[in-house]
Amino acid sequence: MKKLFMAVVAAFISLASFAQSGSWSVGLNFGYGTDISKPFLGGRVMYGINDAFDVAGSFNYYFKDKYDVGYGEDITFRYWDINADVHWNAFRGDKYKLYPLAGLTYLQAKASYEGISSSDGRFGVNLGIGGSYDFTENFAVGVELKAQIIDGTQFVPMASFMYKF
Template identity: 30%
Template sequence: MNLKLTFCGVLLSLGVAFSAQAQEKTRIGAFFAYGTEIENIGIGANAEFPIMENLTISPSLIYYFPKEEYSVKVNWFEVNANANYYFVNQNNMSVYALGGLNYNSVKVSFDDAWLGDHSASDGRFGLNLGGGVNFKIDGKITPFAELKYVIIDGGQLVAGAGVKFNL
């Protein structure tokens, strides 16, 4: 009897998840971002996959443009796995809170005529907290803006804006 109830519960959960996916749209997007720790602009790509009503999984990648000061060159990218919870859904915009995991990779290289070439790299995990807004202007294109704080050594505030394409 318990096996039948468990099986029915799983089927019901899957049905709710798939009906929520049918109501929401999967989106992929591109955006520009600015990070306060690196103090530089980056380009990014993201996606949104609905899993329940008002809840999406949103992976993203940001590659910050290489930065060179004096003879020190910095390369930085981040990978994010966020969950977006939509708490406002109106005709012209939707507002969401986000939370998730972050991975930063930083490589610093130094080129000196006397000392030679040196480089070091570091990867760090952190947490994302923030929010964003989607502006609904067309059936296929959704402009958006997002602000998040990465809880990591030194911390970083990241502001981003771009477009998402509804699939």
């Protein structure tokens, strides 16, 4: 699965580098993972291959969880994910895009207790819908609703604030 994920990411990068008429944008993500039950903050890079297709990569860090297990001891949980998605801009105008999306995700979890830690990572698939609106030539806002299908399904609503080059 890791080899497949790396091959797909390499294909996205290759496709983006050979495209002639693209545009780049970078930004911040704010969202919430329903399975993890935590908000996240992240970064995003998007490349517009042409008017119909975009590729987007993101890294999201979920706010940590700390639980008191008694006797003054805590267990801490940390999560992060990496995503690579393709957007098909099915409905688009001069200032907006509405799209279905599909892609790959990798979710990493780490638990720490009394100096001992354990971590686990899983690959999965992203499926969802989204949209963006260009406020100016250089600034845009986006919203996505997607399902991360890993060992179950996590619903991930997210807002992005993007600077376009």
